[in-house]
Amino acid sequence: MNMRTHQLRCIGTGARISPDQAPSDFRDPETRELYEIEYPWSETAETNGEPRNLPNGAALRHLWAERRDSTLAIDQSGVWRYRELLPILQDDTHAVTLREGNTPLYDLPRCADNLGLDFLLAKHQGMNPTGSFKDTGMTAALSVAAERGFQWVACASTGNTSAAMAAYAARAGLRSIVFIPEGKIAWGKLSQSLDYGALTIQLKTDFDGCVRILAELVKRHPIYLLNSVNPYRLEGQKTPAIEMVEQLDWQIPDHVIVPGGNLANGSALGKGFGEMKHLGLIDRVPKISVIQAQGANPLFQWFTNDHAELDPVVADTRATAIRIGNPASWRKAARIIEQTNGWCEQVSESEIALAKAQIGAEGIGCEPASAVTLAGLKKLVKMGHVQKGERAVLLLTGHTLKDPEYTIDFHRGELAQDLPEAANYRRPPLTLEADPDVVLRTLDAEIKKAQTV
Ligand code: F0G
Numbered sequence: 001m002n003m004r005t006h007q008l009r010c011i012g013t014g015a016r017i018s019p020d021q022a023p024s025d026f027r028d029p030e031t032r033e034l035y036e037i038e039y040p041w042s043e044t045a046e047t048n049g050e051p052r053n054l055p056n057g058a059a060l061r062h063l064w065a066e067r068r069d070s071t072l073a074i075d076q077s078g079v080w081r082y083r084e085l086l087p088i089l090q091d092d093t094h095a096v097t098l099r100e101g102n103t104p105l106y107d108l109p110r111c112a113d114n115l116g117l118d119f120l121l122a123k124h125q126g127m128n129p130t131g132s133f134k135d136t137g138m139t140a141a142l143s144v145a146a147e148r149g150f151q152w153v154a155c156a157s158t159g160n161t162s163a164a165m166a167a168y169a170a171r172a173g174l175r176s177i178v179f180i181p182e183g184k185i186a187w188g189k190l191s192q193s194l195d196y197g198a199l200t201i202q203l204k205t206d207f208d209g210c211v212r213i214l215a216e217l218v219k220r221h222p223i224y225l226l227n228s229v230n231p232y233r234l235e236g237q238k239t240p241a242i243e244m245v246e247q248l249d250w251q252i253p254d255h256v257i258v259p260g261g262n263l264a265n266g267s268a269l270g271k272g273f274g275e276m277k278h279l280g281l282i283d284r285v286p287k288i289s290v291i292q293a294q295g296a297n298p299l300f301q302w303f304t305n306d307h308a309e310l311d312p313v314v315a316d317t318r319a320t321a322i323r324i325g326n327p328a329s330w331r332k333a334a335r336i337i338e339q340t341n342g343w344c345e346q347v348s349e350s351e352i353a354l355a356k357a358q359i360g361a362e363g364i365g366c367e368p369a370s371a372v373t374l375a376g377l378k379k380l381v382k383m384g385h386v387q388k389g390e391r392a393v394l395l396l397t398g399h400t401l402k403d404p405e406y407t408i409d410f411h412r413g414e415l416a417q418d419l420p421e422a423a424n425y426r427r428p429p430l431t432l433e434a435d436p437d438v439v440l441r442t443l444d445a446e447i448k449k450a451q452t453v
Contacts, residue, residue, distance in 0.1 A: 005039075005040055006019065006037050006038060006039050006040075006087065006088060007019070007037075007038045008021075008022055008035035008036070008037060008038070008231060009035060009036055009037075009038040009044060010028045010031065010033050010034075010035055011033055011034055011035065011036055011331060011332060011335070012028065012031045012033030012331075013028065013031055013033065014044075015028070016038065017035070022035070024218045024219055024223075024225060025215050025218055025219065025225060025229065026225060026229040026230050026231065027229065033331070034229055034231070034328070034329060034331070034332065035231045036231050036234070036271070036332070037086075037088065037231050037232065037234070037235050039087065040052070040053065041053060041054050041055060041278075041279070042275070042278075043274070043275075043278045054278075054279055054280075055084050055085070055279055057276075057279045057280040057281040060084055060085075060279070060281065061246075061250070061281065063084070064081055064082060064242075064246065065246075067081045068081075073095075073097050073099065074092055074093070074095050074097060076097075076099050076102075077095065077097040077099055077100055077101060077102075077139065078099075078100060078101015078102035078103065078136070078239065078240075078243055079097070079100055079101045079136050079139050079140060079236050079239045080092065080095050080097060080139070081101070081239075082239050082242050082243075083095075085238075085239075085242070085272075085275060085279075086140060086235040086236065086238075086239070088140060088143075088144055088232055088235055089143055089144065089147055090147060091147070094143055094146060094147045095139065095143045096139060096142050096143045096146055096168050096171050096172040097139050097143075097171075098129035098130075098135065098139070098167065098168065098171060099129065100128050100129055100135035100136050100138075100139050100236075101128070101135075101136055101239060101240065101243055102243070103123060103124050103125050103126075103127040103128060103240065103243070104123075104124050104127055105121055105122070105123050105124075105244060105247045105248070105393070106121065106122045106124060106362075106364055107119060107120065107121055107122075108120045108121065108122055108359070108362050108364070108374075108394070109362075110358070110361065110362055111358055111359065111362060111374060114358070115377065115378060115381050116381065116388060117381065117386070117388055117390070117392070118388060118389055119391055120377075120392055120394070121253070121391065121392070121393045121394070122359070122364060122366075122393070122394045122395075122396050123240060123243075123244050123393055123394070123395055123396065124364065124366070124396045125240060125395060125396060125397050125398075126366055126367065126370065126396055126397065126398045126399035126400070126402070127399070128164075129167065130160075130163045130164045130167045130192060131160075131163070131188070131192075131398060131399035131401065131402055132160035132163065132164060132367075132397055132398040132399065132402065133160075133237065133240070133265065133395070133397045133398070134160045134161050134163070134164035134165075135164045135167075135168075136236045136237050136239055136240060137164075137228065137232075137233035137234060137235075137236040137237040137264075137268070138161070138164040138165055138167075138168045138226065138233065138236065139168060139236055140232050140233060140235045140236030140237075141226055141230050141232035141233045141235075141236065142165065142168040142169060142172060142174070142226065143172075144232045145172075145174065145224040145226070146172040146174060148224075150174065150222065150223075150224040151174060151175060151222075152174065152175050152176070152177065152221070152222070152223045152224065153165060153169050153174055153175075153176050153177070153223065153224045153225075153226050154176065154177040154178070154179070154214060154217065154218065154223045154224070154225060154226065155176075155177075155178060155179070155214070155225070155226040155227050156179040156180075156207060156210035156211045156213070156214045156227060157178060157179070157180055157185075157189075157207070157210070157227075158180070158181070158184070158185055158189075158207050158261065158320055158321045158322070158323055158324065159180060159185035159186055159188075159189025159190065159320065159321060159402070160189055160321055160397075160398055160402070161226070161227065161228070162178035162179075162180060162189065162192075162193045162198065162200070163189050163192035163193055163196070165178065165193075165198070165226050166178060166192065166193040166195075166196035166197065166198035167192070167196045169196070169198070170196045170197050175199070176193075176196075176197075176198040176199065177198065177199045177201065177223065178193045178198045178199065178200045178201065179201050179203055179210040179213060179214050180193075180200065180201070180202055180203070180210065181202070181203060181205060181206045181207050181209070181210055181323075182202035182203060182204050182205075183202075184206065184207070184320055184323060185320055186320055186321075186367070186402050186403035186405065186406070187403075187404075187405065188399075188401055188402040188403060188404065189402055189403075206314075206315065206323070206325070207315070207323060207324050208312070208315070208324065208325050208326045211227065211326075211328070214227070227262070227328065228262055228264035228265075228328065228329060229264075229328045229329070233264065233268075234264055234267065234268035234271060235268075235271075236268075237264065237265055237268035237269070238268045238269060238271045238272030238275070239272060240269065240272070240395075241256075241269045241270075241272030241273045241276065242272055242276060242281075244256075244393060245276065245281075245282060250281070250282065251391075252273075252282050252283075252284055252285070252286055253286045253391045253392060253393045254286055254287065254386075254390035254391050254392065255286055255287050255288075255289060255342075255380075255386055255390060255391070255392040255393065256269060256273075256286045256287070256288050256289070256392075256393050256395065257288075257289045257290075257291060257373045257376060257377055257380070257392060257393070257394050257395065258288065258289070258290055258291070258373065258395040258397075259290075259291055259292075259319075259321075259322055259369050259370060259372045259373055259395070259397055260290035260291060260292045260299050260322065260327070260333060260344070260372075261292075261296070261321060261322035261323075261324045261327065261369065262324050262327045262328050262329055263290070263299060263327040263328070263329040263330045263332065263333035264328070264329040264332065264333075265395070265397070266288050266290045266332075266333045266336050266337070266342075267329060267332035267333050267335065267336045269288060269336075269395070270285070270288050270335075270336035270339065270340060271336075273285040273286060273288075273340075274339075285340055286340065286393075287340045287341050287342040287343070287385075288336050288337060288340045288342040289337065289342040289343040289344065289345070289376065289380060289385075290333055290337060290342070290343075290344050290345075291344070291345050291346070291347060291372040291373055291375065291376030291377075292322065292344070292345070292346050292347075292372065293317035293319050293322055293323075293346065293347065293349070293352060293369075293372060294317070294346045294347060294348050294349070295315060295316040295317040295323075295349070296313065296315035296316065296317045296319075296322055296323050296324055296325060297313065297346040298310050298311060298312055298313045298325060298326070298327060298330065299327065299330055299333060299334070299344055300344050300345065300346040301313070302330065302334065302344075303334075303337070303343075303344035304344075307334075310327070310330045310331075310334075312325045312326035313325040313326075317349060317352075318349060318352075318368060318406060318415070319349075319352055319367075319368035319369040319371075319372060320368075320369075320403070321367060321368070321369035321397070321398060321402075322369045322372070343380055343383075343385050345376040345379045345380065346376075347372050347375035347376050347379070348375075349415070349416075350415065350416040350417070350418050350419050350422070351375040351378070351416075351419075352368055352371050352372055352375050353368070353371075353406075353410050353415035353416035353419075353422065354375070354416045354419050354421060354422045354425070355371040355372070355373075355374035355375035355378070356368050356370075356371035356374075356406075356407070356410065357410055357416075357422065357425035357426075358374060358425065359371055359374055359396070360400065360407070360425075361425055364396070365399070365400030365401075365407075366396040366397070366398060366399070366400055367397070367398035367399065367400060367402040367403045367406070368403060368406050369397060369398060370394075370395070370396040370397045370398050373394040373395060373396065374394055377392060377394065410422075410425075410426070411426050411427050411428045411429070412428055413426060413428065430442065
């Protein structure tokens with residue numbers, strides 16, 4: 001069997017289809033379930049008694065490390081560097097790349113201290129070319145669209161997917177259409193899709209309404225759908241799992257904590273860890289926990305109730321990236337939480353705002369949706385799910401400059417007013433007369449104040 005061959009496997013029925021049979025909405029026409037990409041070497045693949053022919057883990061490690069010195073674009077990409085685990089293109093030179101991935105793994109010593117943990121790490125996916133984790137998935141799925149000759153691509157988005165899609169489409173010379181909920185996305189993100197030349201349509205509905213309109217559209221026109229129901233997105237989004245353990249010198253964290261919106265990312269990382277274990281690159285997988293905003297918490301409700309079907313909610317949160325009430329990939333997220341023994345939590349608006357300020361105070365910063373990870377971790381520690389000596393990694397999904405309005409509102413005292421601790425992090429801007437005496441007097445007072453805290 002050609003190692004490049006892959007199939008789409010329905011996560012509900014296990015039925016397999018070839019890539020050219022993929023429905024335009026990436027759902028099984030009967031069960032409406034999603035697909036995942038399966039390779040001949042995947043754990044789920046049927047071998048008909050033949051040897052599975054696994055890629056050699058030790059050789060891969062060596063090859064991936066060697067590529068760091070290469071000047072080739074696909075080697076410099078922190079996604080395509082691992083291309084042996086995502087053989088989704090006929091020809092890898094077709095990859096559309098902005099040198100995504102390669103994101104830092106920071107330590108958060110003050111946050112760790114506050115939590116009583118020995119250490120805490122943050123994998124900052126906001127340090128990608130368009131400022132969010134979406135780039136890792138977009139390079140993969142958009143490359144597939146380009147290789148298959150699509151002229152138009154589209155997505156519904158809370159802002160980051162659209163920014164990433166617009167950028168990668170522009171690089172590939174494809175046209176892109178973005179559907180966003182009017183007035184419900186951060187300015188930084190809206191400006192990006194305009195900057196990269198997308199046809200940007202603001203619909204008078206929420207994200208879930210945008211998804212419904214787009215689903216109709218792709219049935220009627222040859223437009224390639226780039227929402228995270230597209231399983232190629234997840235192939236790219238699994239690579240930060242590899243990069244993370246590489247950065248940890250192949251040690252495995254105990255916990256990985258991700259924000260939950262449309263609920264694709266946790267399962268993408270889970271797939272990455274699972275495949276590494278299957279290939280013998282690591283010997284266990286971390287627990288993957290998903291944190292939702294209280295106002296957009298359908299998975300949390302599923303988790304705390306009877307674990308049956310998911311009931312959609314009408315979503316509302318100022319963490320607009322995850323303002324999603326009917327998440328497409330909930331089954332995938334639920335499966336990965338169960339398989340890895342992870343957890344699902346919800347956090348309040350104030351808890352998100354405080355956590356975001358605490359990450360900012362480490363000199364790192366992130367967008368509000370990313371900060372749910374730290375807010376959620378506080379709860380996991382309190383409940384004993386994460387323990388003192390364990391190593392947790394927060395997935396910071398978006399850059400702080402995506403939503404500066406939120407940050408300014410926090411520092412002006414408009415967020416987290418009910419949490420006294422938030423006052424310690426507020427640094428509202430001071431406006432003074434341009435007079436050195438006035439400035440010095442104010443500075444003196446500020447220094448005194450700082451010394452008493
Ligand atoms: N964090 C950020 C910054 C996001 O933009 C998103 C999703 C998530 C977390 C949640 O990830 O959907 O895989 O659970 N943003 C999508 C978008 C929905 O359109 O940009 P998820």
